[in-house]
Amino acid sequence: MARTASPAAARGAGPLAGLRTEWPGPPGPGAGVVAGQLRLLGAEGGPGRGGHVALSGAEFGEVSVRTAWGKAEGVTDEATVQAATGVMAVHGRRDGAPRGLAVDYAATAAGVLAVQALLAALLAQARGTRGRFAHAEVSAERAGLLAVSQYLAAAGADEGEAVELAPGGPPFTSGDGVVFELEALEPGGWAAFWRALGAPEEAVRRGWRPFQFRYATACAPFSDALHQVVRACMWERIKAAADAAGADVCPLHALTRRAAEDDGAPPWTLTPHGEGRTATTSSGLDAPLAGLTVLEAGRRIQAPLAAHLLGLLGAEVVRIEPPGGDPLRGMPPACSGISARWLALNRGKKAVEVDIKSPADRGRLHEMAGDADVFLHNWAPGKAAALGLDREHLAAAHPGLVYAYTGGWADRIPGAPVGTDFMVQARTGVGEAARPADEQPAPSLMTLLDVLGGLLGAQSVLAALLLRERTGRGVRADSSLLGAADLLTAPARARAVRGEPPRRPAGYRRPLPTRDGGIAPADTCADAVAARYARHRLARASTAEALARLHAHGLTATAVTTDLAGLPRDPRFAGLIRHDAHGSLAVPDPWRFA
Known part of the structure; x- marks a missing residue:
C-alpha cells in the first residue's frame, strides 16, 4: 500500500527535506561528518559542531543523538580511542608495533553511526512509533570496537590463525621508484604475475596465502624476495606483467x-524508481527496523557489515549463499566449528542457498525479493545485470523495493583498478593520509574502507527506506569504497587545497614504549607527554607507573592495547565485550536508543 507523499519529500528533495537541525551542547566526535551528511540528506540548518544534534519537522517529533568519545578513563579523543580499542595494534601489524592512524578514523565512523541513529529513529516514527527510539547515544569508543570486530573475534577464537601474524606486506616499489599496490583475486593470477617477473618459485608459492588473507590479518609476511624482484624491474614491465596475468597494480x-x-559527489546516491508498497506501519516495534526484511548477497566485509548493522537495528536479514553454503564459514580461526571472522559479520542472520547461475534459482530470488524491503549486494560491476538481477529487473516486478549496491568506485574514476579496499586506498591518497610525514605512504592492511564503506552502505539503506516511507516510491541506494575514502580524507584534502601540508607531522600518534607495553597520549597534550616521558625516563617504568605519573601532572594518556584477546578483561571496557552462542567475542551495538 503506497503512502501519501509528504509535501517536502514529494518535491524530489532528500529524505530529510523539511527537517531542521539544532546543535546544543559541547563539541563531540564526528560532528563535522554529522553536519555534512545531514545537509546532503536534505536537512536545513547552519553548520554544527556540537556533540548533540536534534532533528525536527512538521511530520515528526524531535529525534536526537549525542556523540561522545567514551566512558573509559583516559579515553578522551581520537588518539586514545585508537590506542584503547586495538585500532593501533591492528594497523601496526604490518610494521611490527602499534601505530596510530593519522586520520580521525574512529570519529568519522562515530559520525556515520550517529546519522544512522537519526535515520533509524525517523524511520520508526514514519512507521507509526512516535516517542520510542527518539534519542540515541553513539561513542567513538564503540565505533573503534566495531572497526576491529573481526580481528577481535579471531584473536579470541578456539584455534590459531591459518597464517602467521608477523610484519610484512605491500606496497611494493619498482626499480624506477614507483610505489604501488598489487591485487590478485585468484592464485593463478598471483603466480602468473610473479613468474613473469622471474620471482623464485618457492617465494611465489609460499607468498600467496599470507597475501590472500591480508585483509583478515592486517599483515602479509611473505618473503622479501618478492620485494627484491620488483625493485629490479621498471614500472612498465611490472604493469605489462599484471595486465597479462589478470592481476591489477595501482x-x-x-x-x-x-x-x-x-568531483564533490556525496558518498552515496539515492534514486527513486517507481511507486509501490511501503512497510507495514506498527506502533509496537521493539527495534527501529523490526518487521523489515533485508536480502543480502554479500561477500567479504562491505555488504555483510552493512546488513549486519541493519540486523542490529531490528531487520530480519536473510543471507543469500551459494550451494553448499558460504565457504568463508570455514575460514580459520573457528569458534564451535564456525569462522570467528564470519560470525563477527554474520551472526544472527538467516541463510538461504541459491545458485544464481541457475535460471530456476534466480526465479526463486525474484520471488523472495517480492516479500523483502531491501535487496543488498556487492557483486562485481555488471554481474547483477548479466544475471537479470539488477535494479531494472527487480524493481520492474517489485517497485517498492530498496535496491542497494555497495561497490568500489561508483563509476566515478575512469580507468580505475579493481575496486578492493587496498586498491581504493592506494588510488585515493588514503595511503598517504593514514601515515605521518616521517613514514612512507602505504595503504593500511587494516580494512579501513571495507568497514567504513559498510557503515555508509547501511546508512544509504536507512536513508532510502525513510525516503520510501515519505514518498511511497522504491529507491536505489548506491554507496562505495570511494565515498568512504573521500569522507575519511576530507580534512587532509582540505589542507592540500589551502596549500598546507596535507599529512600530519613526524611522530604523530606514535605510541611511547614502556617496560611492559606502551602508552598513547591525547593529541592535545602529546608534546607535553613526550617531554615528561623523556625527562623522567618513563620507558623504564611499567605502563601503570607511567600513566600514574602523567595523570598526576594533569596529562592525559592511556595504555595501548596489544593483545586483542585481553580486551574483555580490560577494565576500560568492563562488560562491553561478550561471548556469543558459539563462544566468539562480540562487540557491543554501536548505538544506544532511549
Whole structure:
C-alpha cells in the first residue's frame, strides 16, 4: 500500500527535506561528518559542531543523538580511542608495533553511526512509533570496537590463525621508484604475475596465502624476495606483467592529486524508481527496523557489515549463499566449528542457498525479493545485470523495493583498478593520509574502507527506506569504497587545497614504549607527554607507573592495547565485550536508543 507523499519529500528533495537541525551542547566526535551528511540528506540548518544534534519537522517529533568519545578513563579523543580499542595494534601489524592512524578514523565512523541513529529513529516514527527510539547515544569508543570486530573475534577464537601474524606486506616499489599496490583475486593470477617477473618459485608459492588473507590479518609476511624482484624491474614491465596475468597494480596517488580531481559527489546516491508498497506501519516495534526484511548477497566485509548493522537495528536479514553454503564459514580461526571472522559479520542472520547461475534459482530470488524491503549486494560491476538481477529487473516486478549496491568506485574514476579496499586506498591518497610525514605512504592492511564503506552502505539503506516511507516510491541506494575514502580524507584534502601540508607531522600518534607495553597520549597534550616521558625516563617504568605519573601532572594518556584477546578483561571496557552462542567475542551495538 503506497503512502501519501509528504509535501517536502514529494518535491524530489532528500529524505530529510523539511527537517531542521539544532546543535546544543559541547563539541563531540564526528560532528563535522554529522553536519555534512545531514545537509546532503536534505536537512536545513547552519553548520554544527556540537556533540548533540536534534532533528525536527512538521511530520515528526524531535529525534536526537549525542556523540561522545567514551566512558573509559583516559579515553578522551581520537588518539586514545585508537590506542584503547586495538585500532593501533591492528594497523601496526604490518610494521611490527602499534601505530596510530593519522586520520580521525574512529570519529568519522562515530559520525556515520550517529546519522544512522537519526535515520533509524525517523524511520520508526514514519512507521507509526512516535516517542520510542527518539534519542540515541553513539561513542567513538564503540565505533573503534566495531572497526576491529573481526580481528577481535579471531584473536579470541578456539584455534590459531591459518597464517602467521608477523610484519610484512605491500606496497611494493619498482626499480624506477614507483610505489604501488598489487591485487590478485585468484592464485593463478598471483603466480602468473610473479613468474613473469622471474620471482623464485618457492617465494611465489609460499607468498600467496599470507597475501590472500591480508585483509583478515592486517599483515602479509611473505618473503622479501618478492620485494627484491620488483625493485629490479621498471614500472612498465611490472604493469605489462599484471595486465597479462589478470592481476591489477595501482601506483599510490598523492592527496593533492585526489583533491584536484574530486568531483564533490556525496558518498552515496539515492534514486527513486517507481511507486509501490511501503512497510507495514506498527506502533509496537521493539527495534527501529523490526518487521523489515533485508536480502543480502554479500561477500567479504562491505555488504555483510552493512546488513549486519541493519540486523542490529531490528531487520530480519536473510543471507543469500551459494550451494553448499558460504565457504568463508570455514575460514580459520573457528569458534564451535564456525569462522570467528564470519560470525563477527554474520551472526544472527538467516541463510538461504541459491545458485544464481541457475535460471530456476534466480526465479526463486525474484520471488523472495517480492516479500523483502531491501535487496543488498556487492557483486562485481555488471554481474547483477548479466544475471537479470539488477535494479531494472527487480524493481520492474517489485517497485517498492530498496535496491542497494555497495561497490568500489561508483563509476566515478575512469580507468580505475579493481575496486578492493587496498586498491581504493592506494588510488585515493588514503595511503598517504593514514601515515605521518616521517613514514612512507602505504595503504593500511587494516580494512579501513571495507568497514567504513559498510557503515555508509547501511546508512544509504536507512536513508532510502525513510525516503520510501515519505514518498511511497522504491529507491536505489548506491554507496562505495570511494565515498568512504573521500569522507575519511576530507580534512587532509582540505589542507592540500589551502596549500598546507596535507599529512600530519613526524611522530604523530606514535605510541611511547614502556617496560611492559606502551602508552598513547591525547593529541592535545602529546608534546607535553613526550617531554615528561623523556625527562623522567618513563620507558623504564611499567605502563601503570607511567600513566600514574602523567595523570598526576594533569596529562592525559592511556595504555595501548596489544593483545586483542585481553580486551574483555580490560577494565576500560568492563562488560562491553561478550561471548556469543558459539563462544566468539562480540562487540557491543554501536548505538544506544532511549
